[in-house]
Amino acid sequence: MHERALGTLEFDKVRERMARYVACSLGRERMMSVAPFVSLAEAREELSAVDEALTATLRYGTAPFGGITDIRGSVQRARIGGLLSVEQLSAVAAWLAGIRALRQYVTRLPDSSLYPHLVAVVESLFPGRDLERAIREVIAEDGTILDRASPELQRLRQERRTVEARARKLLEQMLRTESQRLQEPVIALRGNALCLPVKVEYKNSFPGVIRDYSASGSTVYIEPRAVVEQGEMARELLLREEREIERLLLLLSQQVGACAEWLEVDVESVSMLDLWFAKAAYAKAEGCELPVLRDDAGWQLRRARHPLLAKENAVPLDVEMGENYRMLMITGPNTGGKTVTLKTVGLLTVMAMSGCFIPAERGSSVAWCEDIHADIGDEQSIEQSLSTFSSHLRNIVDMLRHVRRGHLVLLDELGAGTDPGEGAALAIAILEKLAAVGAYVVATTHYAELKAYAFREPLAMNASMEFDIQSLSPTYRLLIGVPGRSNAFAIARRLGLPEDILARAEANVSTEDRRLEAMIAEIEEARRRQEKALTAAELSLASAARMERELSEAQETFDRKAEERLQASIRQADEILRKARETAETVIAELREKQSSLKDHELVELKKMLAPVPRSDLGKSATRKQGGSSGGLRVQVGSQVKVHSLGQKGEVLEVSGDKVMVQLGVLRTKVDLADVEVLSNKEPLTSTSRVRGSGLDKTVRMELDVRGETVEDALQRIDKYLDDAVLSGLSRLVIIHGKGTGALRDGIRYHLARHPQVKSREPGGLGEGGDGVTVVQVRS
Structure with missing residues (x-):
């Protein structure tokens, strides 16, 4: 590029x-x-x-x-x-x-x-890691050489410290004995020598080596003769230490080189x-987003911004090009944003092709271009005595030599700087050449001829920068498909130009130009109406969406509260059942103690009658009105009722205020009147018979369902069932065992064939369950 x-x-x-x-x-x-x-x-x-x-x-x-x-x-x-x-x-x-x-x-x-x-x-x-460790074993993070860098370095430094300590001890003694001849009682370091600050008048009488003078000359720094030997030893050790450090640094440098x-x-x-x-x-x-790079050509920039403008000040642009048209003619007033739009398209294309996110909405797409050509701005060359037109034309000439199919061409104020008629004709010729090559073109212009060219050329599309005629200022919005108007007469009228001058000026405009301006005005008015309708539709859609959301939230709240009430009812029903089971267990225990004739399998049956009601039934019963009746029947002695809290049916023995005594099999219990539902005030159904004796009052049904039970459990229940049937005078019984694998059916029929109380047994008839049931004739 x-x-x-x-x-x-x-x-x-x-x-x-x-x-x-x-x-x-x-x-x-x-x-x-x-x-x-x-x-x-x-x-x-x-x-x-x-x-x-x-x-x-x-x-x-x-x-x-x-x-x-x-x-x-x-x-x-x-x-x-x-x-x-x-x-x-x-x-x-x-x-x-x-x-x-x-x-x-x-x-x-x-x-x-x-x-x-x-x-x-x-x-x-x-x-x-090994190289880093090797360096850090020698050099600390603050840049100092560690004593442990090598055994030799550690030994040299230890010896040097010992020598310096002896020298310092001697100097401290001299500070006490020679205080009269010293400028101040301190030990000074000059170079690598430990010195005493001697007054200048005593320098010749103070034995030692002069190492330095103060800036004023009143103090001379002398290394005493008593510590010169120690100092020489310390300096020699320091030199050897520096050579050892250099050796270590060289070794590390070689490792880095490797x-x-x-x-x-x-x-x-x-x-x-x-x-x-x-x-x-x-x-x-x-706030940039990932662009889609397309190889099939096409720009779809959504709410794109110029990357050099502050995002809070930039007006977003929507630009489409490449699929239905290859050239975009942008018109509009000066300072309306045409050049910024041109640069925005070019810069975002360059950024995407450079692997950068672009300041536009996610999903914006950019066409892949092998090259981009741009002629933007006033590049008048004073040194070469070139006019604005000549400068632009030279750039375009060079561009035309290199442009190829699929390249992006950006042209600012195409044909400007010369006679309007000739400039417009030249601009159209250049656009036709670029169209023939197959390039993509975004151009800005003021020429009406280029607007007309975009209308009649299928590969071109008009666009304009919106201008607010009321405020006489641009809005910087790009309008695709709408050519820009000059607005010169409207602006002049708003600024107070006399009407007679405006009338003469309008008369001088050609009929074709007036027709074009009128057409553009109609298009703009249609666009405004469309935008208002679209805004109204969007508001209605938003309102409908809000109402739908509120309704959905209300429904969720209602469902949640209903579920909470249901769960509360189920918990209440569970508590009632628990108390009822405890009462039933107590009653059964008392019956066991008082009536030795009561058989164990009868107690088992009674416990099954007290099994918990399924949660689904509890949920239903929790919402059903308690104490109800069927067909307006009243609760009275002899009424067949259902006790909701126990899920069992029984007969009313006594009614006392808001309490009723109910016979549930062998169990008698007193329950609330509101807890029972009247099923019938008649005698027991013809499909059942009553057995009275041994202190028991039981209802025997004409059918027994043993599906899902083991053969052993089923046979035990069938024997008891046959005994009750004989006592109640029933002659025909139905045992429901299902088909399944046939094991339960075959075991039951084999047992019935040898039972002394069974006269005959045969499969159920049509409408009775077929081979899934066995019809039994009981001996009288």
Whole structure:
């Protein structure tokens, strides 16, 4: 892509803004060289990597780049065998610690499969833990050489400290004995020598070596003869210490040189990571979104903003081009935003092709262009004595030599700067040439001829920058499909130009121009009506959506409260059942004690009658009006009723106020009148018979259901059932056992065939259940 086009679009300023978010100089250097990629695949890969960095930043915070500096100079010096300083080696160690932290940040991201680009880069980084450890064993983080760096260094430093301690002890003694000849009682260090500040008048009588004078000359710093020997020893040890340190630094430099190739590769990788995270940080700060790069040509920018304008001040633009038309003719008043729109389309295209998020709504798409050509602004060259028209024309001539199919061409004020008629004709010819080549064109103009050209050319579309005639100011909104009006007469009339002058001016306008202006006015009026209708429809839709949401919330609240009431009723029913079971267990225990003739299987049957009612039935009964009746029947002695709290049917034996005594099988219990429902005031149904005897009063049904039971349990119930049937005088019974595998059916029929009380047995007839039931004739 031509650098001239990037400069015209001011892409360098966009790069400078994004560079504010880099973490180190490596990232800044890479950011300032950002440019459109050569291929669409590369640009898409870059956008995916930036999207990963943004996702990681939003979820887990900014990536750590602490300790990352430019170490390329140090690495190159070590590669050729040079000696690195303590600061350079410490920077290398900090670098290795920094990339380790960076690696940990990425590898510890939950679901690392979401970040393939980040993971691939950090996994390729040189671990360097051994090199970092080797440096830190010699150099502390504050840059000092550690005593433990080597046994020799530790020994030399210990000896030097011992010698200096002896010298200092001698000096402290002299401070007490020679205080009269000293300027002040302190020990001063001059160079590597420990000295005493002697008054200048005593310098010849004070034995020692003069090391320095004060600025005023009144004090002379003398190393006493008694400590000169100790000082010489200390200085010799210091020299040997420095040689040992140099040896250690050389060894570390050689280790860095051995890793130079990996470190240089790491520099490139880390700078790329810094670039990705900086682009992500810019996108986060500026409200940018991931663009869709299309290879089938086409721009769909939704609420796009110029990246150099403050987002709170920029007016969003909607731009479409490429699918139904390849050229967009933008007209409108001066300072109305035409050039800004032109640059917005160009800059957002460059940003997307450079792997950057764009300031537009998510889902905005940008066509991939192999090149962008731009002729924008007044480039009049005084030195070359070129007019504005000549300058623009020279740029266009150069552009036409290089433009190819699929290129994007941006033209500002096409044909301006010369005779309007000739300029318009030349502009149309240039547009026709670009259309023939197959380029995409966005052009701004004031010429009415270009508006007409866009009307008749299928590949072109008019657009305009909206102008508020009431306030005489632009709104900076781009209107696709609507050509702009000059508004010259309207503005002049609002500013007070006499009507007679306006009338003569309007008379001088050609009929065709007046017809064009009238047509544009009608289009604008139709657009305004459409916008009002659309606004009204959107408001109605929003109101309907709000009402639907409120209704849904009310329904949810109602359902929740109903469920809460149901659960409360179920809990209440559970409590009633619990108390009833406890009462029944007590009664059965008393019956067992008082009536020894009561059989065990009868007690089992009674307990089954007291089994908990299913929750679904409880839910229903909880909402049913208690104490109800069927057909308006009253509760009276002999009434067949259902006790809701126990889920059992029985006969009323006594009515006393709001209490009734009910016979439930062998169990008699007193319940609330409101807890019973009258089923019938007649005698028991013909399908049942009553058995009286042994102190028991039982209802025997004409059928017995044993489905789902084991053969042993079923036979035990059948024997008891046959006994009750004989006592009640029933001659025909029905046993329901189902079909299933046939084991229960065969076991029952085999047993009935040998039962002394069974006269005959046969499968059920048509309408009775067929082979799923057995009809039994009982001996009389």
